[in-house]
Amino acid sequence: MAEDVLKSGDLPENPERATLEGRNKFMGFWFFLGGETVLFASLFGTFLALRNSNAGGPAAEDIFGLGLVFIMTVLLLTSSLTSVYAMYHMKNNDFKKMQLWLGITVVLGLGFLGMEIYEFYHYVHGYEFGFTTSAFSSAFYTLVGFHGAHVAFGLSWFVALMIRNAKRGLNLYNAPKFYIGSLYWHFIDVVWVFIFTVVYLLGKVG
Amino acid sequence: MSTTANQKAGIGSVLWDYLTTVDHKKIAILYLIGGMFFFLVGGLQAMLIRIQLIVPENEFLSAQFYNEVLTMHGTTMIFLAAMPLLFALMNAVLPLQIGARDVAFPFVNALGFWLFFFGGIFLNISWFTGGAPDAGWTAYAPLSVFSEGHGVDYYSIGLQIAGFGTLMAGINFLVTVINMRAPGMTYMRMPLFTWTSFIASVLILFAFPALTVGLFLLTFDRLFGANFFNPDMGGNAIIWEHLFWIFGHPEVYILILPAFGVFSEVIPAFAKKRLFGYSSMVFATILIAFLGFMVWAHHMFTVGLGPIANSIFAVATMAIAVPTGIKIFNWLFTLWGGQIRMTSPMVFALGFIPTFTIGGMTGVMLASAAADFQYHDSYFVVAHFHYVIVGGVVLGIFAGLIYWWPKMFGTLLNEKLNHWFFWLFFIGFHLTFFLQHFLGLMGMPRRYWTYLEGQNLDLFNLISTIGAFFMAVGTLVFLYNVVKTQMKGEKVSGDPWDARTLEWSIPSPPPFYNFKQEPLVRGLDPLWIEKMQGNGKIQPAEPLGDIHMPNRSLTPFMISLGLFIAGFGIMYQGGMWVLAGIGFATTLGSMLYRSLKDDIGYHVHKEELEEEGDGSNG
Numbered sequence: 149m150a151e152d153v154l155k156s157g158d159l160p161e162n163p164e165r166a167t168l169e170g171r172n173k174f175m176g177f178w179f180f181l182g183g184e185t186v187l188f189a190s191l192f193g194t195f196l197a198l199r200n201s202n203a204g205g206p207a208a209e210d211i212f213g214l215g216l217v218f219i220m221t222v223l224l225l226t227s228s229l230t231s232v233y234a235m236y237h238m239k240n241n242d243f244k245k246m247q248l249w250l251g252i253t254v255v256l257g258l259g260f261l262g263m264e265i266y267e268f269y270h271y272v273h274g275y276e277f278g279f280t281t282s283a284f285s286s287a288f289y290t291l292v293g294f295h296g297a298h299v300a301f302g303l304s305w306f307v308a309l310m311i312r313n314a315k316r317g318l319n320l321y322n323a324p325k326f327y328i329g330s331l332y333w334h335f336i337d338v339v340w341v342f343i344f345t346v347v348y349l350l351g352k353v354g
Numbered sequence: 355m356s357t358t359a360n361q362k363a364g365i366g367s368v369l370w371d372y373l374t375t376v377d378h379k380k381i382a383i384l385y386l387i388g389g390m391f392f393f394l395v396g397g398l399q400a401m402l403i404r405i406q407l408i409v410p411e412n413e414f415l416s417a418q419f420y421n422e423v424l425t426m427h428g429t430t431m432i433f434l435a436a437m438p439l440l441f442a443l444m445n446a447v448l449p450l451q452i453g454a455r456d457v458a459f460p461f462v463n464a465l466g467f468w469l470f471f472f473g474g475i476f477l478n479i480s481w482f483t484g485g486a487p488d489a490g491w492t493a494y495a496p497l498s499v500f501s502e503g504h505g506v507d508y509y510s511i512g513l514q515i516a517g518f519g520t521l522m523a524g525i526n527f528l529v530t531v532i533n534m535r536a537p538g539m540t541y542m543r544m545p546l547f548t549w550t551s552f553i554a555s556v557l558i559l560f561a562f563p564a565l566t567v568g569l570f571l572l573t574f575d576r577l578f579g580a581n582f583f584n585p586d587m588g589g590n591a592i593i594w595e596h597l598f599w600i601f602g603h604p605e606v607y608i609l610i611l612p613a614f615g616v617f618s619e620v621i622p623a624f625a626k627k628r629l630f631g632y633s634s635m636v637f638a639t640i641l642i643a644f645l646g647f648m649v650w651a652h653h654m655f656t657v658g659l660g661p662i663a664n665s666i667f668a669v670a671t672m673a674i675a676v677p678t679g680i681k682i683f684n685w686l687f688t689l690w691g692g693q694i695r696m697t698s699p700m701v702f703a704l705g706f707i708p709t710f711t712i713g714g715m716t717g718v719m720l721a722s723a724a725a726d727f728q729y730h731d732s733y734f735v736v737a738h739f740h741y742v743i744v745g746g747v748v749l750g751i752f753a754g755l756i757y758w759w760p761k762m763f764g765t766l767l768n769e770k771l772n773h774w775f776f777w778l779f780f781i782g783f784h785l786t787f788f789l790q791h792f793l794g795l796m797g798m799p800r801r802y803w804t805y806l807e808g809q810n811l812d813l814f815n816l817i818s819t820i821g822a823f824f825m826a827v828g829t830l831v832f833l834y835n836v837v838k839t840q841m842k843g844e845k846v847s848g849d850p851w852d853a854r855t856l857e858w859s860i861p862s863p864p865p866f867y868n869f870k871q872e873p874l875v876r877g878l879d880p881l882w883i884e885k886m887q888g889n890g891k892i893q894p895a896e897p898l899g900d901i902h903m904p905n906r907s908l909t910p911f912m913i914s915l916g917l918f919i920a921g922f923g924i925m926y927q928g929g930m931w932v933l934a935g936i937g938f939a940t941t942l943g944s945m946l947y948r949s950l951k952d953d954i955g956y957h958v959h960k961e962e963l964e965e966e967g968d969g970s971n972g
Contacts (some may be wrong), residue, residue: 153954168533172458176529179559183521189562190600194571194582195591201588203581280579281587286580290571305949312950321954 156317159241164327167320177328181335188339191294192346195287199351203282206275208351217348220263221340224299227256228337231330238326243317246326252305253333257303264296288347295343298336305329374906376460381467382445382762386755388471389438395478396430397829399423404786404822407815410807418804421488422505423752426478428491429509432473432605433516436582436747439706440612441466441523443754444551446762448527448858450864451545453536453873458529460904466523468914473516474714476921480508482846486792490801492602495583495594504925510573511921515914517569524558527551536856537895538875542636543877545855546629547754549636550615553643554608560647561604568597592657599650607646610742611639613750614681617703620753621685621852624700625692628879631684638677638684646675646903655726664723671721682707697851698772702753705780706745713741716791731801734794740787752779752832757851759839764862766846773836775828782824789814854882859892867901870894870963901958909944 153167160166165174240313268289271277279289306329312314313322372384403422406415415423430640436742449457451896457463487509489498498506531544531552544552574580578673581587582592622629629635651659651667685707694700716738720726729735751773760766793814798805805811849858856873857864859881884892920937923930 154952171528172533175532176459176462176525179528180524183525183559183563186560188565190564190567190597192599194567197590197593198582198588201590203586203588279574279578283581283584283590284572286582290574290580290582307948308946308949321952325949 153320154184154316156243156319157241159318159320159323162239163241163318163320163323164238165324167324167336170324170327173324173328177331181331184335188291188294188342190264191291192342195291195347198283198287198348201283203284205282206271206277207284211271211275211277212348212351214348214352216263217344220260220267221344222339223256223260223263224340227253227260228334231255231333235327235330236340238318238323239316246318247310247314250310250326254303254306254310257299257306257333257340260305261296261299264292264299268293292343292347295336295339298332298339302329302333305332371906373911374908376464376904376906376910378445378449378457378463379461379762379863379866382442384467384471385438385442385445388467388474388764389435389442391735392430392434392474393439394829395609396435397826399427399430399594401822401826403427404819407805408819409816410805410809410812412804415803417803418485418488421490422481422486423491423799424801425487425493425505425509426481429477429487429513430474431743432491432609433513434470434477436609436743436751437520438470439751439755440551440554440609440747441470443547443616443751443758444523444527444612446947447532447758447857448548448551450761450860450868451548452531452534452539453869453875454530454673454866455872455901456534456904457526458533459526461907461910461953462522463526464907465910465913466519466526467520468910469519469522469917470516471519471912473512473514473519473920474917477512479506480505480512483508493573493594494598495572495591496585498572498594499583499591502731505566505924507576510569510576511925513712514566514569514573515917515921517565518917519572519914521562521566524555524562527555528559531555535876536869538874538880539856540875542633543864543875543878543880545615546618546632546635546639547612547615550611550618550639553639554611557608557611557643557646561601561608564597565601568594568601571597574923574936577927592654595654595657596650599653600647603650604643604646604654606742607642609747610643613747613754614639615788616750616754616757616873617685617706619853619855620703620757621688621701622879623757623851624695624697624703625689626695627688627692628854628882629684630687630690631680632878634680634706635684638680641677642674645670645677649674652721652723652726655723656730668721668723672718673713675718682711682714698767698769698776699757701773702749703775705776705898706749706753709741709745709749709780709783713738713745716741729794731799732794733790733798733800737787737790737794740783740790744787744932745784746824749780752776758857760846760850760862761857762863763840764845765839765843766850767839771831771838773789775832775835778828778831779825779893780828781816782821782826782828785821785824786818787821789817793818796922821860854879856880856892859884865966867903867958870901871898872896872965898960898963900960901963903958904955905953907948907953909948912944913941913948916944 165171230249230253234246234253237245237249277285279286309322309325309329362827372380375381402415403420406412406420408636418823445463483504485503485505487493487505489501489506489509493506494507531548535544569578571582575582575584581589583589583591584593618629618635649667649671651663652671655664685703716734720729720735720738756767756772793811796810798811805815846862848861850862856875859873860869873880873892880892886889916937916939919940920934923932923934923937
């Protein structure tokens, strides 16, 4: 009965939606992402209103370098693809391959996060562009920092799930957890596409 | 307030039960206690305001203290009284109305309550640590940024915590309605209270994150030296107003739509007719929600957005009068030709219709951007929003509480005292607020702590204060009624009102699994259909079987407690940073525990269920 959901092996085709709890989680998480969309929309709106208000401090075109940001973008977009592979293997009930691709996703995400930390460090120490420098700097660090915090949270989430379930494999109870983790990861990726466009491209050439 | 705390402290097991419960019916009771407590606190603040304004140039409160009381009255009533009381009603009846055994996320539901609870406590601790928030419930920048002391920090962090809770509750109800309906309970057979709560949850989902961001920006500006609202550093104070009202206007509909839902249940039940124009009611609800998102700038007509923006927002605002009017007429047509029973919930509903219509009418007046320059920030606005919020939401909450009290507690509140409550409150309300329209037109600005003699403002303010005392006495009558009824503890049947919807088909209060067998719904007002065409009992949709139930958990409490502790660290900084560390470690650790620990619930077995009778209200 209740314990059946913890048995691994011999899962149905879409294990993440095979139980009512799984379907609830799936839908609830989509709604949560809807709320997150408004959260980031508000941050983007604020950033757009303040992106030229540098109050004598460094402006966007002075500090942004598209090279680094381009590599970060490639890393994060690729990590979205690798998480799709992981979900593909989940649906095929191949736990080991799922773990492998999730691991690659985590490595790519860590690379992204490391470069972002380097980027912030560089702005603060190379250009004296800190959180309190101007309205533009506050808006920049808040928007990009919120995204970075989401990345960090998503990585911790994946790692926790991978370690917790390493020995027992997939079952109907943890499949939805992996699945919504990957949904979250895609969302973070989509937000980054907008950040790349609105913050960096627009800042450099807009 | 203190009585409930004392009762609980005496009985450790009851306390533990409520700290760890994930049962929506118990969470409803928690929301009810929390909401009523803050309703009384906010009411006390209202009385202080009215006593201060009873005569011109009064010195009863200092100007600073008046600002704090005024700010906390608004903040408390909206976030800590009205919303939790509506959540109490939703938790108590929404799952029952759709024939569900539970909500979609029992754990998240409990988390929503505890976040609200700790957010509310956090906000009110400010009274004892050097002064409450004093920048108005709207906390407009730059006033809120430059407000001295930590009052506004309590506001921004306290509401942040409570706001997370509201978001959790909203998502839970959305998924509950979509995934957990009983067989035959199609969307267009859902009771109107379920519909309006569902749509209000959509509004919560899309409105609250804007407040989240606004509060973050305010916190960053005040505590971390950010420059969002500081014009010297390129900031823009108007951003706060936009974010606040992008949240704040839908918030008005988050409050009023469930109240509309309550009246749409009460009126058919006591007019003995099905709701007139059911589908147009659903349509009007959705339309109000949709339009509610594109009218926020009508709070900002005098900011200087320009005539084009003002006109667009004025027209969109006036358009909301159309679906609201549809609702008013549908209620009137439901009453028309019905066999009306003057029970107290019905009297509240009948009092609501003209009161809310007046509030709606002044709303259209305020929506005229050109005229609004005259009304703006005057007592006319104060009168308007009290007509819709007290005349709509508060009357709705009390109608709902009295109507569903038997379902929540198995007892019936004394009808005579309910009528006393209504008349005292209703007369007091109009005495208090009707004349405030004219005070506003005569030029009295809102939020000022006093006014001068000899400007013809004295008499109306005096009458207004007298009215407030009527409302206070009415509320005390209600409290007395609650205590008296619960002490007496006289049980009533599962269906004491001879009502129409599914929640009345099971015992009062319902067993913890709600429905022994999933009910089969054969149409709108399913119980009434069975009363007219069947044997008066809902037919089961499944044979008797094991019932899956969730485990109780202390984790929601711990997650919320962590944020509460962390709030102090972020606010006081310095050596207090350690509190932020402890708090966030508690919250994140509890979340990790939740994620890693298997929690698959348990089953109530068929054999145990068979011993308990057939589960109908018979």
